Amino acid sequence: MLKELNKLWMNARCQAAAWRRWYRKLPHNRVRRTRIRDDRGRPIGYGAAVPIPEPKLPSCFCRQVELPSGRIELFVSDEGIEAAYRVARYPKICEDEVKPLLIAEEDIRRLYGRLWRK
Numbered sequence: 001m002l003k004e005l006n007k008l009w010m011n012a013r014c015q016a017a018a019w020r021r022w023y024r025k026l027p028h029n030r031v032r033r034t035r036i037r038d039d040r041g042r043p044i045g046y047g048a049a050v051p052i053p054e055p056k057l058p059s060c061f062c063r064q065v066e067l068p069s070g071r072i073e074l075f076v077s078d079e080g081i082e083a084a085y086r087v088a089r090y091p092k093i094c095e096d097e098v099k100p101l102l103i104a105e106e107d108i109r110r111l112y113g114r115l116w117r118k
Contacts, residue, residue: 001108002101003085004112006081008061011058012057015058015062019062022052031050034046034050057074061077063075080103087101
């Protein structure tokens, strides 16, 4: 379960970065134009501008907050998944060397159930 949660967390980080890149652009720059080619395949121009849609954000890790200035700030929280995954990833020789997870097992199960229900 922790491995799948970490994978979702890494995916959420990538999606948050894509949203931030999209949000930094002015609205007239959030467009895509198709390249027009002639009968020999050479580019001869560009087509009409098509707006790029806003990237989807996972609601479990990302939260958008509108500031009084009108700017939208994106907060991303891993809820301790990444640190717990790093601790659990390395095998130990004996039981005495095993470190406990940084988040409780029931919290991992609860979060896993909440994410896969959607």
